[in-house]
Amino acid sequence: MRVSGIQLAYTDDESVEDRITRVCALVRAQHDVDLVVLPELWSAGGFSYREWGTRAETVEDGPTVTALKQAAKDLGAYVHAGSIIEATPEALDRIRAHGHDMTAMPVLPDGERGIWNTSVLIDPTGEVVATYRKIHRFGFGNGEPKLLEAGEDIVTVPIEVGGRTVTLGLATCYDFRFPELFRALLDAGTEVAVVPAAWPAPRVREWSLMARARAVEDEIAVVAVNTAGYHARTQMGGHSVILDASGTELAQAGVDETVLTADIDIDAIHARRAAFPVLRDRRL
Numbered sequence: 001m002r003v004s005g006i007q008l009a010y011t012d013d014e015s016v017e018d019r020i021t022r023v024c025a026l027v028r029a030q031h032d033v034d035l036v037v038l039p040e041l042w043s044a045g046g047f048s049y050r051e052w053g054t055r056a057e058t059v060e061d062g063p064t065v066t067a068l069k070q071a072a073k074d075l076g077a078y079v080h081a082g083s084i085i086e087a088t089p090e091a092l093d094r095i096r097a098h099g100h101d102m103t104a105m106p107v108l109p110d111g112e113r114g115i116w117n118t119s120v121l122i123d124p125t126g127e128v129v130a131t132y133r134k135i136h137r138f139g140f141g142n143g144e145p146k147l148l149e150a151g152e153d154i155v156t157v158p159i160e161v162g163g164r165t166v167t168l169g170l171a172t173c174y175d176f177r178f179p180e181l182f183r184a185l186l187d188a189g190t191e192v193a194v195v196p197a198a199w200p201a202p203r204v205r206e207w208s209l210m211a212r213a214r215a216v217e218d219e220i221a222v223v224a225v226n227t228a229g230y231h232a233r234t235q236m237g238g239h240s241v242i243l244d245a246s247g248t249e250l251a252q253a254g255v256d257e258t259v260l261t262a263d264i265d266i267d268a269i270h271a272r273r274a275a276f277p278v279l280r281d282r283r284l
């Protein structure tokens with residue numbers, strides 16, 4: 001399975017409309033790939049909390065997913081859209097009622113907000129085939145936990161690549177710090193974990209460590225696509241990486257905007273599990 005990760009750099013100066021146009025051109029330029037992966041919240045801004053209110057959208061007809069559906073269809077490949085600030089129509093009304101400033105909204109109980117950090121997988125015909133609402137929200141009481149609802153569901157999705165079915169497991173950024181999620185994704189059949197991110201530079205060493213740890217401990221391939229650039233007064237860490245099931249780098253990026261591409265051998269994942277059957281020794 002050939003995968004391209006677009007480690008996108010952006011700044012506060014770029015309009016969302018211009019960024020969507022730029023990203024769709026990058027997606028369309030990824031010829032001869034099976035899957036293209038974008039970073040977390042690349043259109044809304046990973047740390048642009050004050051702008052999230054004007055950039056919240058529905059999966060069904062928001063600008064980000066609508067544009068990427070067409071790009072996926074034009075390319076004829078799966079596109080993991082990274083993630084969006086997903087809001088129900090009712091939540092959008094609430095946001096409007098507060099002048100599009102989510103930070104000015106009363107903090108509703110967790111189960112009632114209707115706003116999530118949602119990743120979206122689009123198939124080669126341009127149809128949404130899976131969504132994953134980020135389970136672990138980053139911010140220690142501010143940012144995501146204050147503004148967004150936590151996802152509840154573990155999501156795996158079978159995709160058809162080269163005449164075979166490959167099972168993707170979906171996670172997002174901060175989720176990397178919770179190995180139990182990846183063990184649950186493994187138990188649900190995951191062969192390749194796809195992890196979009198907006199991970200800042202000061203902690204990028206931990207990002208790199210955990211991407212490799214999840215690949216090694218669960219014997220899964222990992223496609224970890226981070227953000228680059230500087231926005232919302234946050235320097236982003238880059239260092240996206242595509243790993244095989246032994247944690248070996250198939251492709252890796254530095255700190256700049258980069259497209260990294262690799263061929264993931266799905267048979268090699270199962271060969272690794274047979275040759276080094278550590279998972280059979282699980283006792284808990």
Ligand SMILES: NC(=O)CCC(=O)C(=O)O
Nearest residue numbers: 138173174198199200203
């Ligand atoms: N967007 C994120 O989830 C950031 C996570 C992060 O910076 C960390 O875990 O450290």
